[in-house]
Amino acid sequence: MVELGLRAHGVVAGYDRRAPIVRDASLLIAPGEAVGMSGPSGCGKSTLARVLALLQVPYGGRVSLDGEFVTRWRFAAPRAMRTRVGVLFQQPRVSVDPRMRLHEVIAEPLRAGGRSVEVADRVPELAAEVGLTDELLARRPHQVSDGQLQRACLARALVLRPRYLVCDEMTSMLDASTTAALVGVVERYRASTGAGLLAVSHDPPLLRRWCDRVVEYPG
């Protein structure tokens, strides 16, 4: 039987093999489920999120995506796997190429995946969803606020219609209204597609409001 979901089985990961930050972490994000992960800064929750987003090779343990074990990571991960997980980070400023206009930022995953034909439909649709006007889409990152840039990053994360979203402190730089707006976009997307979510945050009230269940990390 194929188990659907994004799962960590006893993952060990970190930045020094002798002293891994993540030790024996297990977690399942089922399709359609919103899992919150909270914990103090420096506890390894972002590292585990990076492993689950296929961005970091774990030292031990396994990650499976809809029943299939992940064997290759980062750029080496097969496209069909890589594009199944969308990622959003805390700092939009360091997550975009400063030379690209917001329109190109959002369209980049389509272009990189040889799906440029979809750009004309998909980018305006997502821009409207996250609240970016044409005028803002024509600007470069230094010409917009953190909140506006994070809106573009969210649109970029959704452009390939991922089945799982990993949001690592997506809103911790943002004000309350922008936070509520972006969480609203994620939730509308999940309601229409049934995508699973891992939301990492050090704001427990936010996670309790947003997610089906919240796990303390390290548990």
Place this chain on the structure above:
Amino acid sequence: MTAMASMDVGSLLVDRLTVRFRLPTAEVCAVEQVSFGLVAGECLALVGESGCGKSVLAAALLGLLPANALVGGRAVLGGGGDEAVQLIGAPERTLARTVRGRRIGLVPQSPAARLTPVRTVRSQLEETVRELLCPERALVGRIAERVAARAAYPVDHLDRYPHQLSGGLAQRAAVALALVGDPWLIIADEPTTGLDRALVERTADELRRLADAGHAVLLVTHDLVAAERIADRVAVMYAGRIVEETSAEVFFGAAGPRHPYARGLLAALPEREFVPIPGMPPELSALPAGCAFAARCEFATKACVRVPDFVAGLACHHPRGDDRG
């Protein structure tokens, strides 16, 4: 507090402060006719969405605006045993030698990025001590350690470099640096951004302790949770103007603020309705003619084509909660 009492312990009076930036193609109205007062022992939270002009206001008080800024209005820092000084337009020499670090301390946003990466915290603290206090050489080290302790920075971590500090420690190092000259006014610019809840509370509480010790604290933030924890008064800024100023008790209490924008900000909190304010703030280079919030306001009418006057702590044509008198 009476005027007499505030004279004794110091005060900051900002009167119709306006800051614009002249760009080749546009004029950015970052701060428009902002007035408020602050006395010793008080913490005023200046809240608003990013890009509303809050940080520019803080930079204007410190004389740290870029050369293309046009500044109007007054900001008088007075009392506290020192001669009153008009900060706006004061000569750089005055600001550098008597104001910055000595009468106004700045706790910057993302302190880890503001510390010099190639020098230890001790070395940076000692330099500041030498510069601001000019003590005998033998005393420098001891004073630096005492200031670190005041900011709850652990003395055994003084010999670390900025990259070896956690976010919380870097924050406390920044507070320690701001405290060296024992400034009367502490301006904290988004001191809690990116910190986890426990550190937010700790940083906020440190600022509260400073206010309780007789300093005045201007907390510039979009973090309403931190503001609720420590502020005595809350001023809400939108598109460069203060649209409402009220006591923290009223703002966070059952009555709540009266400006629809301030109410919307509160309603967006996950602890409350978690509903965003529709739309985004206007560009400060292309402000609408009337009330800048009208486009996002469900109560807007024809009256809103005119900018509302700031009367009795509120600038709105259609304040909410009128029924409570």
